[in-house]
Amino acid sequence: MAELQTRRLLPRVEGTTIDVDAIERELADLWRSSGRFDARGVEVALSRTSVLTLFVYTIDSARAEQAKELIDQLSSEHPSRVVLLTAMDQKASGPEQPGAEVSIQCKLGVAERYAPCYEQITIGMPANALDLLPSLLIPLALPDLPSFLWWMGPPPLDDRRFLRVARAVDRVIVDSLDFTRPVHDLVLTRRLYNQLRGQDTVLSDLNWARITPWQEMTARIFDVPQSRWALDALTDVWVVSGRFEHWPANPSQALLYLGWMASRLGWEFDDAMSRPEGCCLCMKDAAGQRIEWNICFEPYAARLHGHLLSVRFQARQGGEQATFTIARGGLERGTVKLRAQNEQQVLLEYAFHHALFDLRRLLVRELQTLAADPLYEAALREAEGLASLVEQWFA
Amino acid sequence: MTRATTLLNPLREGLRLERIPDPCVMVIFGASGDLTRRKLIPALYNLAYDGLLPPGFSIVGYARRAMADDEFRASMRKAVERFSRRQPIDEDVWQTFARGLFYLEADFSEVRAYDRLGELLERIDRERGTGGNRIFYLATPPDAYELIVERLGEAGLSHPSDRNSWVRLIVEKPFGRDLQSAIELNEHLLRFFQEEQIYRIDHYLGKETVQNILALRFANTIFEPIWNRNYIDHVQITVAESIGIEERGGYYERAGALRDMVQNHMLQLLSVIAMEPPIAFEADPVRDEKVKALRAIRPIRPEEVDAIAVRGQYGPGFIGGQPVPGYREEPKVDPNSQTETYVALKLFIDNWRWADVPFYVRTGKRLPRRVTEIALQFKQVPHRLFTGPAAAGLEPNTLVIRIQPDEGVSLNIAAKAPGPRVRLRTVSMGFLYGTSFLVQAPDAYERLLLDCMLGDSTLFTRRDETEAAWLPITRILQGWAEQPPPRFPNYDAGTWGPAEADDFIARDGRRWRRP
């Protein structure tokens, strides 16, 4: 796809702060001066529809590269303002430290006569910049439109200044897959969530959105009238997540998934025990029946570290027994598969592709939602309670 | 799987994905045909791929030629590989989808075949948990509709077997050839099915478009107050195609542009633009208002047809620099054919809102570009402050709702060009749905099939709607039939239609847009 691109660098004047007015001025000037013709010389109308402002804060330049790539992929569908804030490595201080760069990027060939454009502002930030962030987020957000802050990298959840940063936007997106101490940080996430309650900011976790396909498939098992009984007769559950070599295990997805089921079904915690590869949480359902919820890990490529790989439910009631297995498969592992069976036969097989296994689609979905998700709130509450119980085994 | 309970599923609540239909079986009559291969199966596979079909979803293909289930599966796989927008095929999804594909070889007239169909459906219910829910899809030549429906009725398949299950019927276009045949077809269908069970498809109007227009009109306060005769000078609805009739000469010879495009698609567009606000965003309230708008179309007397309609047929010409044959040289077309490939109409909607506002409607094949749009042209300002060179080239305000390509909305307004002198220019403010909202609109067939499974008939035409749309069309057809044959061809392929059409609108002091 061809692209029209104009960019301009705003060098940082030594000793001055980031000049928001200068950024806006340069952008306005770019719009005035940018070309209106594509490579064939055909006139195109540059179309600047704005639906939101996306701030991306990256804690290092490697993540900044990843963010850039993703934003570029989004751009043909994404005619908004993107502000990329990158914490500069300490050692890169001095003359090499970049200031801000503004650009307008337009995709040609997406639509016949229009070229959707988006503005990108890139700002290099001093390493410890939590204090000054709100003063950039507020003026750079497009008026009257929702603003999102995607925090790429472990968020400083225990830093009180992070709350002020969060309050400067409408939605903060963190990723519990990135947490340094996943179990402990889940507890801090709940605290932040509560602090933001009643404010205009909503907190969301990309990792929660990642379990949507699993939730959807789980719900679908019990939508089938013939298997609905099993939901009240679960005895054992095995939730397997990927773990890359020596990285510390990340059970956030598994805990949020359990938190969701427990909150929906009114399960209560009974006791917990450590297992060689993970742990087991024993829950009691509304009728007092015990369910053993096993959190396990399997060696896997870094790409799926901390991601759910499979979930198996076992149910027994009277003489009836059934096993339901949900697993990822297919190309790029983008498919969720379900297999239901009893002792004699396979009862049901079912599969679909899930767009949310793709980070880009995941992000798009986050950008489409503004309201708080009550399911997340309930699941996080449960997950936090469980996290504090198992924290010792994941330290 | 034996035990069935109807307990609620607490896990379902609040999930962010869309609603999933009940497990069901779709029986496709005409399963070896073109529509099944090109549209239906790829759309169903895409729905399966996206997880929008229920577990156990099954398809029974019904057609004449001999095929075993496995051959049917193999040929449907080829269709998906060729026509699905999801490539490459996902093996896991395909395998589970294909397991639900069955084939029944029979002639539509064969009475016993419907007993076999009933047995097969019961077996699928037992083995795949489809619970007696069925959709019968008539993807057949239109002359088979009545026979199939009758056979289904006689075999006891047209009604649900119990209170918890449902049976629906999808009827493809064309729905009748004129008012009389549409009424007869409706009466025939209604002998065996209830109106609520019948889904008359109009694939042109995908849900997105209708919803976009309704949202634009009724979710904004600024448009509705001016959406009437006080501010709108006239409306132009254009459906221009650059393609010819492709391989469908046989069909087109019997249809013509008026039946093929205007009766269904264009009157649908007109009714969504002209309708009053519905009391709810639901199937019946929306359709009630659409029907009211169609019923308000000013009656056409056959003898005045010349004053409100122009027809045309393309001769040879050029499209995109390539020479193309005229209509009469196309395969399966009569060399003296009188079939129209272009129509322009002037319609009025006689109600409080639209009295005396002309709706110019035009469609044609082999026009210079493919475009579908609705343009509402507003009146001139009551007193012109800016005249002479300052206002040269200034166009009246126009709100354009573009449907394809690049679905979007644009508004033309006058603005002063920067500089010491007052010079006004028309500027276009626009936005595109696709590039503003981060998502691809689903294919029209996918949406329609899913809606039918979910029991949402908003986008399907109700009995009274089809008949209300046939009435003006039938009058025009009658008027044409009474006239001497037109002098065809009267426009070159690659032009914007016959000169008569330009004169026709020029008589009203207006001109066609060049979209």
Ligand SMILES: NC(=O)c1ccc[n+]([C@@H]2O[C@H](COP(=O)([O-])OP(=O)(O)OC[C@H]3O[C@@H](n4cnc5c(N)ncnc54)[C@H](OP(=O)(O)O)[C@@H]3O)[C@@H](O)[C@H]2O)c1
């Ligand atoms: N094709 C499109 O893109 C399209 C678009 C919009 C609407 N439609 C409408 O959709 C309908 C189907 O169109 P199509 O193009 O798919 O038609 P088609 O290719 O001619 O297919 C007709 C189908 O009906 C079967 N059939 C015909 N007579 C039969 C009989 N007596 N007993 C059993 N099977 C019989 C044929 O089976 P055998 O071949 O095995 O005999 C074939 O499967 C038409 O109403 C058309 O107007 C089509």
